[in-house]
Amino acid sequence: MGTFSRASAFAGDSNLKEDHVADMLTEEGKRVIRLNRGDPTVYFPTDRYMIEAYVKALKAGRTGYSNVKGVLGLREAIARRYFRRYNVSYDADDIIITNGVSEGLAMLNAALIDANDRAVIFRPYYTLYYPGIKTRGGVPVIERYMEKDGWSVDLDGLRKSLKGSRKRSKYLLITNPNNPTGTVLGEKVLKEIVEIAKDHDLILISDEIYDEIVFNGAKFTSMSRLAKGVPHVILNGASKCLDATGFRIGFMIIPGNDRISRELRDIVTGFARLRICANTTAQYAVAEGLNRNAEHERASRAMANEIGRRADYMARKVNGSGYMDVVRPQGAYYIFPRVDTNAFGMKDDLEFVDRLLKEEGVELTGGSSFGEKEHLRIVTLAPKDILELAINRITAFCKRHSK
Amino acid sequence: MGTFSRASAFAGDSNLKEDHVADMLTEEGKRVIRLNRGDPTVYFPTDRYMIEAYVKALKAGRTGYSNVKGVLGLREAIARRYFRRYNVSYDADDIIITNGVSEGLAMLNAALIDANDRAVIFRPYYTLYYPGIKTRGGVPVIERYMEKDGWSVDLDGLRKSLKGSRKRSKYLLITNPNNPTGTVLGEKVLKEIVEIAKDHDLILISDEIYDEIVFNGAKFTSMSRLAKGVPHVILNGASKCLDATGFRIGFMIIPGNDRISRELRDIVTGFARLRICANTTAQYAVAEGLNRNAEHERASRAMANEIGRRADYMARKVNGSGYMDVVRPQGAYYIFPRVDTNAFGMKDDLEFVDRLLKEEGVELTGGSSFGEKEHLRIVTLAPKDILELAINRITAFCKRHSK
Numbered sequence: 001m002g003t004f005s006r007a008s009a010f011a012g013d014s015n016l017k018e019d020h021v022a023d024m025l026t027e028e029g030k031r032v033i034r035l036n037r038g039d040p041t042v043y044f045p046t047d048r049y050m051i052e053a054y055v056k057a058l059k060a061g062r063t064g065y066s067n068v069k070g071v072l073g074l075r076e077a078i079a080r081r082y083f084r085r086y087n088v089s090y091d092a093d094d095i096i097i098t099n100g101v102s103e104g105l106a107m108l109n110a111a112l113i114d115a116n117d118r119a120v121i122f123r124p125y126y127t128l129y130y131p132g133i134k135t136r137g138g139v140p141v142i143e144r145y146m147e148k149d150g151w152s153v154d155l156d157g158l159r160k161s162l163k164g165s166r167k168r169s170k171y172l173l174i175t176n177p178n179n180p181t182g183t184v185l186g187e188k189v190l191k192e193i194v195e196i197a198k199d200h201d202l203i204l205i206s207d208e209i210y211d212e213i214v215f216n217g218a219k220f221t222s223m224s225r226l227a228k229g230v231p232h233v234i235l236n237g238a239s240k241c242l243d244a245t246g247f248r249i250g251f252m253i254i255p256g257n258d259r260i261s262r263e264l265r266d267i268v269t270g271f272a273r274l275r276i277c278a279n280t281t282a283q284y285a286v287a288e289g290l291n292r293n294a295e296h297e298r299a300s301r302a303m304a305n306e307i308g309r310r311a312d313y314m315a316r317k318v319n320g321s322g323y324m325d326v327v328r329p330q331g332a333y334y335i336f337p338r339v340d341t342n343a344f345g346m347k348d349d350l351e352f353v354d355r356l357l358k359e360e361g362v363e364l365t366g367g368s369s370f371g372e373k374e375h376l377r378i379v380t381l382a383p384k385d386i387l388e389l390a391i392n393r394i395t396a397f398c399k400r401h402s403k
Numbered sequence: 404m405g406t407f408s409r410a411s412a413f414a415g416d417s418n419l420k421e422d423h424v425a426d427m428l429t430e431e432g433k434r435v436i437r438l439n440r441g442d443p444t445v446y447f448p449t450d451r452y453m454i455e456a457y458v459k460a461l462k463a464g465r466t467g468y469s470n471v472k473g474v475l476g477l478r479e480a481i482a483r484r485y486f487r488r489y490n491v492s493y494d495a496d497d498i499i500i501t502n503g504v505s506e507g508l509a510m511l512n513a514a515l516i517d518a519n520d521r522a523v524i525f526r527p528y529y530t531l532y533y534p535g536i537k538t539r540g541g542v543p544v545i546e547r548y549m550e551k552d553g554w555s556v557d558l559d560g561l562r563k564s565l566k567g568s569r570k571r572s573k574y575l576l577i578t579n580p581n582n583p584t585g586t587v588l589g590e591k592v593l594k595e596i597v598e599i600a601k602d603h604d605l606i607l608i609s610d611e612i613y614d615e616i617v618f619n620g621a622k623f624t625s626m627s628r629l630a631k632g633v634p635h636v637i638l639n640g641a642s643k644c645l646d647a648t649g650f651r652i653g654f655m656i657i658p659g660n661d662r663i664s665r666e667l668r669d670i671v672t673g674f675a676r677l678r679i680c681a682n683t684t685a686q687y688a689v690a691e692g693l694n695r696n697a698e699h700e701r702a703s704r705a706m707a708n709e710i711g712r713r714a715d716y717m718a719r720k721v722n723g724s725g726y727m728d729v730v731r732p733q734g735a736y737y738i739f740p741r742v743d744t745n746a747f748g749m750k751d752d753l754e755f756v757d758r759l760l761k762e763e764g765v766e767l768t769g770g771s772s773f774g775e776k777e778h779l780r781i782v783t784l785a786p787k788d789i790l791e792l793a794i795n796r797i798t799a800f801c802k803r804h805s806k
Contacts, residue, residue: 003573003606003663004670005517005539011673041467051461054684058454058461063649064444099502099651102678110538114408115518128677135513135677136408170406203406246466246683248502260406267407270414274531274538275505279682280649281457 010134021354022363033390035379036363038179038333040243040303043381047299050244050289057284066280068272070097070251074287078251081290085211088224094255096268097278101209101235101250105132107271108171108205108233108252111264113138118169120162120202122153124336124372126179141169142371147338150327151181155192162200171203172196177210177220177331180370180377182311184218184330190226197230203260204232209250210332212241212300215308218330224253231260238286240332241300247282307333310387311380317391318378323398333381336367339374344401349374355401360393413537424757425766436793438782439766441582441736443646443706446784450702453647453692460687469683471675473500473654477690481654484693491627497658499671500681504612504638504653508535510674511574511608511636511655514667516541521572523565523605525556527739527775529582544572545774550741553730554584558595565603574606575599580613580623583773583780584739585714585732587621593629600633606663607635612653613735615644615703618711621733627656634663641689643735644703650685710736713790714783720794721781726801736784739770742777747804752777758804763796 022032069075075092082088098104105128113119115137121129122143133140143161144154153174162169174193176185197204206223214220224234237250254265289296311329318326318337326337341352349366353376357363367375380387425435472478478495485491501507508531516522518540524532525546536543546564547557556577565572577596579588600607609626617623627637640653657668692699714732721729721740729740744755752769756779760766770778783790 003515004666005513005515005520007517008514008670008673011513011670011677037468039468041464045464046466051466054461055458058457061444061448063449063454063647065440065442065648099506099681100679103502106677110408110414111411112406112408114410117408131677135674244466245468246680248680248682263407267411267414270411271538274414274534275509276503277649277651278502279651279685281685282682 006137007135010131021357025357025361030361032357032361032363033382033386033393034363035382035390036365036377038379038381039245040240040307040333040381041245043383044243044303044306046244047295049292049295049299050242050285053288053292054281054285056288057281060284062281062284064280066277066283068277069093069269070095070278071280071283071287074283074290077287077290078253082224082253084293086222086224090253090255094265095251095253096272097283098237098250098252098272099275099278100239100248101207101237102128104235104250104252105129107268109133109136109138110271111267112170112203118165118167120169120172122174124180124367124370124375126175126207127369129173130371141165145178145181145183147327151178151183151336152185153189153193155189155196158196162196168200169202171205173205173207175207176223177214179210179332180334180365180367181327181336182329182332182334183327184214184220187219187221187226190221190223194223194227194230197227197232203264204230205235206232207235209236209240211236213304213307213333214331215304216312216328216330220331224255231256231258231264233264238289242286242289242296243299243303244286247279247286249278249282249286307381310382310384311335313384314378314380314387314391317387321391321395321398323395323402324376329380333379335378335380336372336375337378339376341374343403344398345403346401349376352376356394356397360397362390362393409540410538413534424760428760428764433764435760435764435766436785436789436796437766438785438793439768439780441782441784442648443643443710443736443784444648446786447646447706449647450698452695452698452702453645453688456691456695457684457688459691460684463687465684465687467683469680469686471680472496472672473498473681474683474686474690477686477693480690480693481656485627485656487696489625489627493656493658497668498654498656499668499675500686501640501653501655501675502678502681503642503651504610504640505531507638507653507655508532510671512536512539512541513674514670515573515606521568521570523561523572523575525577527583527770527773527778529578529610530772532576533774544568548581548584548586550730554581554586554739555588556592556596558592558599561599565599571603572605574608576608576610578610579626580617580734582613582735583737583768583770584730585735585737586730587617587623587733590622590624590629593624593626597626597630597633600630600635606667607633608638609635610638612639612643614639616707616710616736617734618707619715619731619733623734627658634659634661634667636667641692645689645692645699646702646706647689650682650689652681652685652689710784713785713787714738716787717781717783717790717794720790724794724798724801726798726805727779732783736782738781738783739775739778740781742779744777746806747801748806749804752779755779759797759800763800765793765796
């Protein structure tokens with residue numbers, strides 16, 4: 001018997017190891033441009049009304065334990081948000097506040113995945129989905145977003161694969177708007193996914209953390225509007241739409257009165273009990289932030305528009321470089337260009353990213369971190385002058401290594 | 404194949420279900436005395452200097468993601484605290500900030516426990532230890548704190564049991580000062596536990612979340628001083644000693660350069676990556692709180708002394724009631740009297756607690772929640788007038804049901 005669990009092998013995340021190199025370069029006095037971190041607060045300071053709400057909650061003494069499912073006022077504010085935005089009615093009891101969406105996902109995996117159980121995710125996938133399943137002993141069934149269709153879902157491939165599988169999967173998880181591709185899925189595709197989930201008895205999980213960061217005329221449709229009748233979970237939180245990543249306030253909505261939904265809600269609440277509660281003061285702050293709707297909408301719209309301009313700018317520059325191709329983004333704040341690293345005499349995207357950082361001081365994330373080789377994820381939150389500097393360095397790097 | 408994981412069966416925590424009854428009674432206009440929640444902020448508002456530090460961090464814009472292991476300044480402040488208090492030298496790198504101690508425990512279980520792996524805990528145990536092991540498929544090996552020895556460790560029983568076991572356990576977890584018994588373990592016992600851990604190749608985990616809440620002349624010794632040479636983990640946080648439960652800032656220290664300690668540190672960091680970071684602003688607040696040492700020591704000492712007076716008062720009253728016996732507490736803020744529920748015509752401590760709540764509006768926790776039947780946990784944080792009202796109601800209840 002070894003000392004460590006089998007799960008331990010899957011806990012690491014290479015995505016973040018480059019940061020040590022970047023830190024060292026910075027210490028040596030090099031100016032590193034970090035286009036690897038999806039943290040909007042770096043370039044868009046958290047809005048004043050959110051800070052004020054947080055200070056108010058602190059001064060009101062909201063510093064003790066709170067309900068395991070979260071502060072009631074916050075859950076009610078979230079229910080009102082969904083009615084306002086998507087015209088769906090939720091009960092506060094359908095909502096569970098989590099330490100970020102990542103904790104919500106961990107609870108869902110704990111509730112659903114035993115050794116060798118399957119769950120469907122799509123690649124390129126958000127970095128944490130894969131180890132989330134593996135650390136519970138599960139088997140990720142990896143379906144495809146198709147680059148040639150603007151990273152939309154490969155519905156035929158999905159149907160074929162599910163039909164051919166001898167073992168049922170427990171859930172199907174989609175991300176919309178998408179990290180790392182910046183895609184917003186259309187309503188027609190989403191409706192088909194609901195049908196597929198229904199046909200194959202899959203719990204549908206929709207990670208919609210970027211639902212207010214949509215641009216270029218794209219139309220976002222929340223699964224909350226479409227998935228009625230199918231057991232489903234909506235994941236969201238304050239990190240992106242309220243520009244408050246460090247608050248660590250996520251939430252999940254598990255609506256429905258069918259047996260599966262009711263049990264899942266109870267079990268997830270059980271797992272929530274095992275960590276007592278999320279940061280109490282931040283929950284009051286987020287509740288008040290959501291309630292100050294006019295201010296929030298104004299700030300959120302302005303941020304999404306500006307992010308759209310930056311993302312568009314970077315996508316045009318990348319496509320114009322002659323070394324990479326990228327699908328035009330519609331949401332979130334990532335672009336995910338394809339790159340032929342072999343043309344630069346490199347083994348793969350990880351070598352490309354590593355050498356780009358060391359030689360040019362630009363930090364990106366290799367597509368391999370998202371299960372998609374020969375791609376790069378570029379975070380497009382920085383202002384244009386920084387993005388311009390970065391793309392110039394990237395282009396010079398490609399030119400220098402071009403065979 | 405069922406829908407839910409085997410772990411799901413162990414996620415619930417009956418300890419908290421009584422709260423619904425208490426909420427209902429409160430809504431009906433009854434004054435419920437809740438002596439079931441270990442939240443000091445209810446009676447001792449979080450100190451002004453902590454609130455000020457939190458507000459300052461908010462206004463300085465500390466609202467983004469932070470390091471997966473935690474804000475460096477906080478980890479350095481914790482290292483200084485351990486040098487100041489216990490004369491041990493830690494590197495910031497030995498310390499990982501968690502969403503409360505509960506998250507630290509979950510990470511340790513994820514890192515160490517596979518299906519059927521064993522881990523040693525002592526009963527009565529803190530409620531979350533047991534499901535923490537079971538939800539990873541593990542087997543809790545339950546050793547004893549002995550009531551007749553003031554709830555000290557049954558060293559002979561422990562040695563015998565470990566020698567007789569065919570399968571090695573992964574870790575041994577002690578709580579000092581103890582929840583639910585209020586015991587502070589002596590240095591001699593702690594040293595023997597270190598020897599036993601060494602002899603049986605067990606990772607030693609010491610939950611010391613109440614290390615500043617010690618009274619009645621008891622002397623607390625931190626495992627950090629004794630466990631050198633044995634792979635060990637110290638669990639602590641801001642909840643109790645900084646009177647800030649709702650901040651959800653815990654930490655674990657994994658020192659040592661032996662192979663096991665190094666690997667454990669890496670693996671736990673890997674699990675920390677899967678949830679990105681703890682609340683960033685609260686980490687800066689706690690760092691400044693710890694750095695304002697003079698103010699902190701003054702506030703902490705005053706709180707511990709007052710809690711000691713209340714705990715002592717309640718223990719005397721309980722012993723004087725003629726219906727229960729309790730060991731004199733030395734730390735934390737719990738007393739754990741023994742009660743013969745059969746003498747009141749009741750089936751067990753859970754029925755006792757349930758009926759006491761409904762009939763008298765006093766909420767306690769049954770010993771069964773801690774693996775120890777025929778006991779009651781009473782939280783002794785409330786001021787004397789409330790404790791007096793509670794003990795009068797409890798005594799009246801016992802008298803009425805006495806056969």
